[in-house]
Amino acid sequence: MQVIPSVSARPCPYTDGMTQKEQRERLGRNDLDLEDALIDEAANTVSEGAKRLNRKWPELIVTGLFGGIDVGLGILAMVLVKQATGSTILAGMAFGIGLLALKLAHSELFTEEFLLPINAVIAGQASWIQVFRLWSVTLVTNLVGGAVFAWLIVVALPGYHKTIADMALGYINQSSLLVMLALSLLAGATITLSTRMQQGTQNDVVKAVVCMITGLLVIGVSMLHGAINAIVIVAAMMTGADISILDFLQWFAIVIPFNMLGGLLIITLPRIIRTRRVLWAVRRGRISLEELEEQSA
Template sequence: MSVAPSPDQVYERATAEGRRRLSLSALDQVSTGFIAGVTIIFGIVALGVVEALVAPPSGSGVGSLAGALAFAIGLVFLVVGRSELFTEDFFDPVAAAIEERGRRVWARLLRLWGITLVLNLVGGALLVALLTVDGALPEGAAHALSRVAEEIAGKGWSATLARAVLAGALITLLSYMLNAVDTVAARILVTYLVGFFLALGPFDHVVVSALHLLFGIWLDGAVGYGALATNLGLSTLGNLLGGLLLVTLTHTAQVKS
């Protein structure tokens, strides 16, 4: 029976992985961010398809639960495939930057964040455009995705910000836990549980929520671009606060103390 690594060992692994990510070329960062945006769409579509199948006979509550279970598959694809969403760069690269110090490393970190976020959205938007072609989605899935978009857009700014803080903390916690496990099976299990909880909330992850809203805009105009812009701003801020303050800096203090 293997022994779980200590916090120091987890942090050392995170630092090594963070150095690797920060040393990637701009082209590597662009391609990794783009693929992640494409990949997470499969989870969003799975949520819509499964919810459309389950909700009519079983009720909206069971449909939402089943949809969250389906969405988690997309996050598993993303982690096993070694592509990265914006919030996955809140723990490992930050740990590396703290160890290395200096202005240059923080500039590289900001570049990584910017490239990853933009390319996550570009890659996801491309697939959303393909899937909003008439008849591309199974019957009922379009309505389910539009309903989710309306729910996201209908929240007040304070609720959106609070849910974004929780989403940032949750995905950054996933990054930490992935450094604490040693097998592919364990990585899949941890990722699936986090993906399920993220969708069940639902919590506002800047990329996932933005792509949900794009479905609502391009499918039937259920929401507008103003709602998308507002959610992007609040979710980005909330994800940063939750990921950095609640998880990354807390674990850093745990190790440094």
């Protein structure tokens, strides 16, 4: 029977022949002298980001549509639990079902994957135009898919209209602009970090726990997430809630940019800084993405 060596036992062209002490002291000597975990992160994020950015239009559109529908499933669970228990915390945990559906169905939620496409661009595997295409199409298709699911909820559950309207008004009516901005930043950072945590494990149970905790935080604290909350607000408008299109657009125009800032500045930027040498090495051709993936394997 063939014995497959463990990751730690596999030879590495950058440390082969070194003693353990020399391997610990090597860090910082060249672009690839980083902890193995950071090499793995760079390889995985660049590879996955390039794949997502190079999707054809049909795949990109359908993936975004299903992202909105999957989140709609979480909103359905959230509304049911909120009306049954009155607890926002329990409703948030129920919403985690939608986030889990996103993972298991390989759908795409806006603000979810900031790190992957940006790392791919920095490593020279894609362009900023492709990033804009991914984000813009994902946002629009999330809203379209979510609106369709919201309409089904409104039609099928007339007894839940007040609960939906109350939740939507809570998102729209904030005590101050500063609070609104902070809740938007938190939502973008939380969703982005949650996704990065799930990428670090292959254990479906751990992924489910992360989804439940993320739902608890985002919904339980009433964070403002443009793609998620917008579906609730659209559903509330369909029920006849006192929310105008102008109210929604003003809210949306504030929340979306700060969701992006939260995900990009708080979570993505520090991670780019710590793997920047590897990303630049790939971009400059010092090592190919295939070689990086092979080292990470």
